[in-house]
Amino acid sequence: MRSLFTLLVILFSANLLLAQREITEDTGWSLKDRLYVGGGLGMNAGRDFNGYRYFYAQVSPILGYMLTPKLSTGVGLNYTYLNYTDFNVSTSQYGGNPFLRYNITNELFAITEYNFISVDPDFLNDNDKRQVFERFLLGAGYTQRIGARGAVNFVALYDLQFTNTGPFASPWVFRVFFSF
Template identity: 30%
Template sequence: MATNFGKWRVGGGLGVSFGSNDYFGLSVYPNIGYMIAPRLEGGVTAGYQYSSWKNAKSNLFSFGPYMNFYPINELFLRGHYEYFTGNSKYKGQSGSYSYDEDALWLGGGYRSGGKVSFYAGAMYNVLYKENESIFSNGFRPIVGVSVGF
């Protein structure tokens, strides 16, 4: 498999979102991976997410390793540990609220073939705790582009 796609993969995702209460979100998630075995890729990701609402602004940073297993070229299973740290600032308040959270994402998805590939899938954070998490639920989509060399 490494001969078809290259041993190294560089890619990531970019997102823009809008919503109620004047919500605006921008996220950037680069990653770099290496084929350590014919069907096993290991790598690291970093991320940044900016969010603003009518009365608040938030910055969220993340970093962590991942492993992808490809049972066939187009399908992957993923394990991804990610550490999140960030802060929120609310209008009318002098300070900000800081937070940290660990996530262990398990999931999978589909990847198109070739040196330039598009991928999409879903993951679930097995460490997610309702009412204690910075996230509204434990699910996360995976969407992005990667280039092999």
């Protein structure tokens, strides 16, 4: 019980150090005052719907700049690694996503982004030809503050250019990421 309490105190203290940048009309134009970073990590292993074993890892950092107290812009990068251990094949997907975010309230925001991703759509057949797929995403999100500057963000986006010919199974994109 004591170790659980110690762990909770450490986690709570660490969360207080994470900070979401807030600016006012009087904030200076220096990067230190207006820059924010964040991102997400993902990992999964198991069996797919056909019963084949796989391993999946993802990293997606973001870098943003607050233009006004309500409007920010930035860029995100994403990298995904997928390995099918039963076949000894793997692939990587990578891309970027410039974004524009408008804070409606302290908790709610609207977001749009242009997302592009380079994939090998036929990697199971050892085909090294990559394709770039694009998405124009529009959506909304909710921010839950953690301490003075940190936040966890929940986002739902819809792909306005969705077709069934790409690697994406749905026009909907859901994300959870941290910023400070």
